[in-house]
Amino acid sequence: MRRLSCSLVFLALSAVPASAADTARPFRVLAFYSTHAEPDHVEFAEQAVRFYADAATRRHFTLEATTNWDDLTPQRLKGIDVVLFLNESPHAPAQRTAFENYMESGGGWIGFHAAGYNDADTGWPWFVRFLGGAIFQGNSWPPLPATVEVDDRTDPLTRHLPPRFVSPDNEWYSWWPDPRSTPGVRVLLTLSPSNYPIGMKETIVSGDVPIVWTNTRYRMLYVNMGHGDKIFTEPVQNTFFEDALLWAAGRR
Numbered sequence: 001m002r003r004l005s006c007s008l009v010f011l012a013l014s015a016v017p018a019s020a021a022d023t024a025r026p027f028r029v030l031a032f033y034s035t036h037a038e039p040d041h042v043e044f045a046e047q048a049v050r051f052y053a054d055a056a057t058r059r060h061f062t063l064e065a066t067t068n069w070d071d072l073t074p075q076r077l078k079g080i081d082v083v084l085f086l087n088e089s090p091h092a093p094a095q096r097t098a099f100e101n102y103m104e105s106g107g108g109w110i111g112f113h114a115a116g117y118n119d120a121d122t123g124w125p126w127f128v129r130f131l132g133g134a135i136f137q138g139n140s141w142p143p144l145p146a147t148v149e150v151d152d153r154t155d156p157l158t159r160h161l162p163p164r165f166v167s168p169d170n171e172w173y174s175w176w177p178d179p180r181s182t183p184g185v186r187v188l189l190t191l192s193p194s195n196y197p198i199g200m201k202e203t204i205v206s207g208d209v210p211i212v213w214t215n216t217r218y219r220m221l222y223v224n225m226g227h228g229d230k231i232f233t234e235p236v237q238n239t240f241f242e243d244a245l246l247w248a249a250g251r252r
């Protein structure tokens with residue numbers, strides 16, 4: 001009898017295509033952020049947790065959030081479909097190794113704003129390669145809205161977006177080398193040159209400034225938005241943030 005039950009279960013499962021069975025399960029998101037960071041970055045992270053918690057039921061996922069980076073372990077990441085870095089990246093070697101192994105094994109990731117910040121002191125070459133070679137070059141200040149151009153509207157991730165939209169107040173980062181020049185990097189959103197010069201105290205006056213990109217070797221997305229309390233005030237951009245999460249979970 002026991003044997004028969006097992007066979008029936010097996011038949012029932014195999015009758016469902018793998019992809020359908022997979023999408024029936026709510027996917028799991030684990031967000032990391034720091035409270036010991038620039039206040040505007042903490043404000044963004046706390047808003048992002050509320051934003052994605054609100055979207056969770058509608059978009060069929062569960063959200064867990066932690067400010068303890070020691071949660072970045074193989075055990076904790078087991079069964080997690082998407083990791084979010086909302087305002088920082090890990091510093092401890094064990095945390096970094098756990099993240100590298102997670103991504104190299106097909107995990108999903110979205111990093112916002114300061115999560116992608118790296119300079120000569122970061123000391124994490126894997127992370128720079130993961131970001132498509134991008135090293136922080138400069139920023140605009142104070143936070144200002146900017147017109148953002150959609151590079152490729154045929155992509156599942158950007159097809160709901162207009163050709164361009166105004167992204168709310170943000171501190172915009174520029175990068176050198178330009179990740180667009182790295183093979184395998186696909187840029188999805190770019191700062192429109194019509195914004196130049198942008199900033200007052202710190203100014204970006206020219207150049208190619210990718211805002212959102214993916215290194216196609218991974219299921220990853222870097223998103224430059226993430227400074228202050230205005231980021232979630234634009235519905236078009238909010239839709240993109242939700243679509244991005246589904247994409248990072250492999251549901252797009």
Ligand code: ZN
Pocket residue numbers: 040041113114171226227
């Ligand atoms: Zn910032």
